[in-house]
Amino acid sequence: MNHQRVIWAAARLALESSQKKNRRNGSSGIRYWASFEKALGLFVWLLRIAGLHKKGIQNAINIKCEHHSVAFDSLPEAFHKFRILHLTDLHIDGNPLMLDPLLKQISKLEYDICLITGDFRFGTHGSIAGVIEPLKTLIENIKAPFGIHATLGNHDSQAMVPVFEEMGINMLVNESVKIKKDGDEIVLTGIDDVHYYYTDNAIHAMEQSPEGFKIALVHSPEMFDVAADNHYSLYLCGHTHAGQICLPGGKPVFKHLYTGKNLTKGFWKLNGLTGYxxxxxGTSGIPIRFNCEGEITLFTLLN
Ligand SMILES: [Fe+2]
Structure with missing residues (x-):
């Protein structure tokens, strides 16, 4: 492990142990996830009484594939029609019923690179052991010639980084990597989670990235303004689960965002930045969705 990674891992471990949220505006707050899970337990009880529990579980494993073509004037020519498989919020140890439908959807696709924007684990703390076997199975089924690149979410631990790299995932921890193709290149910058684990290194990584066509991988949309200020073209994220449990029409009950509260779902724009x-x-809290389908996303970049 390089010197910067060692320092980052020690700082991240301290934040993970503190049970506090480290927010970008300088404040910190207690992580109330355990209390939130208790409230969800009551919700599940109500669903059982209403006869809707099984329907919610079935909804959660009906994963769709969204296909989007996105055009950028600044995209290097060699990356015209470059295909990105974007996965996020796998929470892969939380619902064993999800893996087969997920693999089935992925098996239908062709893509050049796979980008994963965090939340591998169901819980927010504790062992990472339950993630490893299902994630290995998933990785074995991803055929991406330009690799699998990922960053961590607020449900994830610093302990995952060396384990996932051993599996063949290129973990980006406030780091950038250049992807080269036929004499052209693009830049990927992966930012550590900023919802629970913000540090100024998140901003520095965006400020100090190489120039060029830049893609930001961040667990949540909460760095949208920093990415726009630093001339990123594309920002891929998740975290919100698009609400997971929504009112009819898809209106989320919970967003779990401090900033960018209107960036809950789908495409958004800020100056020259396109975000998604x-x-x-997957699901967090409970393995249930209502009025909000889970997704994998295939982007085709065009110039
Ligand atoms: Fe998540």
């Missing part, structure tokens, strides 16, 4: 907030594959 995916509904994600």
């Amino acid at each position: 907030t995916s509904a994600g594959c």
